[in-house]
Amino acid sequence: MAEMFSMLGTWNWLVLGLLLMGLELLAPGVFLFWLGLAALLVGLLSFALSLSWQLQILMFALFAVAAVPLWRRVARRNSGASQSNPFLNKRSDALVGRVFTLEKPIVDGAGTVRIDDTIWRVAGPDAPAGSRVRIVRADGASLTVAAD
Structure with a gap:
């Protein structure tokens, strides 16, 4: 050795x-x-x-x-x-408080909104397509919205 x-x-x-x-x-x-x-x-x-x-x-x-x-x-x-950058890898959390336009109407509590190049599922009160909604909560890939 x-x-x-x-x-x-x-x-x-x-x-x-x-x-x-x-x-x-x-x-x-x-x-x-x-x-x-x-x-x-x-x-x-x-x-x-x-x-x-x-x-x-x-x-x-x-x-x-x-x-x-x-x-x-x-x-x-x-x-x-x-x-x-506290929202790194927490993209949905960074959306809370922002306002977007509904792409598809919210019917029976479910609809979609386009954010940049992604379509997100949203839940909230019924609203027609084109309505402005504010994101109030993010849960994974689902967003909860309220009328703005």
Whole structure:
């Protein structure tokens, strides 16, 4: 085992780093990326400095452990992006309070309204086609409306 570790060289670390990053593409989870980055750093430092295999493994372990808080900081910073758009992936919630024109009349409590390129089912009091309605509640792909 020690003989195998003593054979570790710069190219081994670079290949390992690229392999781990490539595996990240196949099984995304952001974990293998940081291990691959740690291996690439050890490989690049091995180019510049003549390091023993013990030091290379120690550096890899330190870089891999240091990557965890770095990843958490990056993830925390990026989570603020979803707060800037609170309706991301909640398109129907973004429609509440807006006024639209009925495409098909509401008969027996059901009708449709066209919003951009999508036809939405609406529920509410009976109204003829062309009436203006305000969306008061969103429930999945169904909208509840009231006369405007």
